[in-house]
Amino acid sequence: MSVAIETEGLTKRYGRKARGIEDVNLIVAPGEVFGFLGPNGAGKTTTIRTLLGFLRPTEGKARVFGLDIRRESVEIRARVGNLPGEFALEDRMTGEGLLKFFARLRGVKDLGYAHELSERLGAELHRPMRRLSRGNKQKIGLVQAMFHRPPLLILDEPTGGLDPLVQEEFLDIIEEVKAEGRTVFFSSHNLAEVERVCDRVGIIRGGKLAAVETTETLIDKSFRHVVLTFAEDIDPKPFGALSGVRDLRGDGKRISFTLYDDLDEMVKLAARHRLVNMEYERPSLEEVFLTYYERENGDER
Amino acid sequence: MSVVLDRGETGEHAARKALRGTLFALVSHTVRMQSRGVIIWGAALGLYSAAMVASFTAIEGSADQLNQLMQAYPKGMLEAFGVTDLGNPANYLHSQFFGLAPLALSFFSILALASVIAGAEERGTIDVLLGNPLPRWQLVAGNFIAVALSLLEICAIVGLLTWGTAVLVDVELSLRHIAEAVLNLLPLCIMFGAVALLCSALFHRRGLAIAIPAFLLFGMYLTDTIGRASEDLEDWRPASVFYYYGSAIENGIDWTHFGSITLIAIAVVFLSALAFRRRDIYT
Numbered sequence: 001m002s003v004a005i006e007t008e009g010l011t012k013r014y015g016r017k018a019r020g021i022e023d024v025n026l027i028v029a030p031g032e033v034f035g036f037l038g039p040n041g042a043g044k045t046t047t048i049r050t051l052l053g054f055l056r057p058t059e060g061k062a063r064v065f066g067l068d069i070r071r072e073s074v075e076i077r078a079r080v081g082n083l084p085g086e087f088a089l090e091d092r093m094t095g096e097g098l099l100k101f102f103a104r105l106r107g108v109k110d111l112g113y114a115h116e117l118s119e120r121l122g123a124e125l126h127r128p129m130r131r132l133s134r135g136n137k138q139k140i141g142l143v144q145a146m147f148h149r150p151p152l153l154i155l156d157e158p159t160g161g162l163d164p165l166v167q168e169e170f171l172d173i174i175e176e177v178k179a180e181g182r183t184v185f186f187s188s189h190n191l192a193e194v195e196r197v198c199d200r201v202g203i204i205r206g207g208k209l210a211a212v213e214t215t216e217t218l219i220d221k222s223f224r225h226v227v228l229t230f231a232e233d234i235d236p237k238p239f240g241a242l243s244g245v246r247d248l249r250g251d252g253k254r255i256s257f258t259l260y261d262d263l264d265e266m267v268k269l270a271a272r273h274r275l276v277n278m279e280y281e282r283p284s285l286e287e288v289f290l291t292y293y294e295r296e297n298g299d300e301r
Numbered sequence: 302m303s304v305v306l307d308r309g310e311t312g313e314h315a316a317r318k319a320l321r322g323t324l325f326a327l328v329s330h331t332v333r334m335q336s337r338g339v340i341i342w343g344a345a346l347g348l349y350s351a352a353m354v355a356s357f358t359a360i361e362g363s364a365d366q367l368n369q370l371m372q373a374y375p376k377g378m379l380e381a382f383g384v385t386d387l388g389n390p391a392n393y394l395h396s397q398f399f400g401l402a403p404l405a406l407s408f409f410s411i412l413a414l415a416s417v418i419a420g421a422e423e424r425g426t427i428d429v430l431l432g433n434p435l436p437r438w439q440l441v442a443g444n445f446i447a448v449a450l451s452l453l454e455i456c457a458i459v460g461l462l463t464w465g466t467a468v469l470v471d472v473e474l475s476l477r478h479i480a481e482a483v484l485n486l487l488p489l490c491i492m493f494g495a496v497a498l499l500c501s502a503l504f505h506r507r508g509l510a511i512a513i514p515a516f517l518l519f520g521m522y523l524t525d526t527i528g529r530a531s532e533d534l535e536d537w538r539p540a541s542v543f544y545y546y547g548s549a550i551e552n553g554i555d556w557t558h559f560g561s562i563t564l565i566a567i568a569v570v571f572l573s574a575l576a577f578r579r580r581d582i583y584t
Contacts, residue, residue, distance in 0.1 A: 049428070049582075052431075052432065053431075054428060054431065054581070054582040055581045055582070056579065056580075056581055074434050074435070074436050075434070077431070077432060077433060077434045077435075078319075078434035080432070081432075082428070082429075082432035084428035084429060084432065084584070086425055086428075086584055087425055087426070087428050087429050087584070088424050088425035088426050088429075089426065089429060090334070090426055092334070093334075101326065101330045102433055104322070104326035104330070105322075105323050105326050105327070105433040105434065105435055106433060106434065107319060107322055141429065144429065144432075145432070
């Protein structure tokens, strides 16, 4: 089977001033859950809308299941369930009416799975859209993206506006989709959910893909929170002199710091004293992401 | 999971069938969504037309005096409004209703078709719709067909209300002439709608997609109307689509003009599909 998504130098410019995306090279394997991270305006939505043929790329190429995004957009959309980031649904329609219409457009006869999803997410299918809250519209948006069991789900901020219980149910559904061997590509600001379900993450910044790693690698390659407790008071200064130590705090017998590298030197230095306890914590993806951005912004400055 | 991924699995025949299916689904959905508008427009115009038919009974007895009175009006003015014989119910209805009806009814198609692309972009509904395997040309063509069908429904309502009233109040208007009169509204209305569709495809603003065809509509109407009254402007009349509209309730449909205007509308729709094919969609 072809790779699910493949981009080569994908570039979209909106004009001289407005930034789009620049030279995005990305491969998403079939069956993978890929998280696409970045702050507002980084280029997540532009990438997604270019893949779906809503925006014409300025340069570069992209394929979805081997299909060219410029020439075979309809065939691509037949294989993709899409939840746009900013979307609206026709005010007068009900969720049921919308699903029936989309089922006819897709040649889907059975709405059983749509009703199952609606029930799990608590979507109200029989009220007109104009009477629904943002969260309820989002649920219908999710159902319309998933009800036809597409081989690829492209979801732009899928949990925006959902309450925590529904977010949890949505993540369960994503895990089921993954278990079925289908692919999910989603952008999110909620890094806890990305960490929970994504195999790999891509970080986009200023329209450029800054990193693509497995979630584990991204966290492993990052810093650790270290807390050392000694039997007697110690001078924290030698720890501060180690390369890769930041945010050092000393309080008599206890010192804490963030360690970016040189674990071996730190352990050897700690071993010179009588160590009572050592906490060595992995950061959350959110911390990695924030630090990544702070570092990048620092480099830029 | 049974998901078709290989291109080879869907043959050309299946692809064509799927395309027909999406077009049919879009057209039937759009017609259904427009049904409330159809009833409102049909009832409003139909009741106005019915009122004009009913009012004919009031002037029928004094038609000769009215015609004499009309002689006092400038000839050009009478021609401008298509008044030749107020004692003739067909001419009366043309001057009071069918001469002006395209001006009003064109707004149904202009408003509906301006919303298809630019309006859907402004509302933010277009991404969800085009997330489906719906080719862009079908969005253009499907909505045009749906609006043409809705216009036919409006015409049918107007025609039935007009004819029903004529039968009730015993005014001599044949069903055939009324049917031709309402059907003759169609080419003009779809043509201005097609212009709105083209503007909707070219620009990202619904306001522009309404204003440009509306300006064209009134411009052409005035060109033809003033051209009838003024010899100086008479040469400009052929540039107006109203010049080819005629009075179908009196003279029947001029099928050459009917076909020509319809073909122009279809050509504009084709241009709309071309314009929309390559452009970015903004929400």
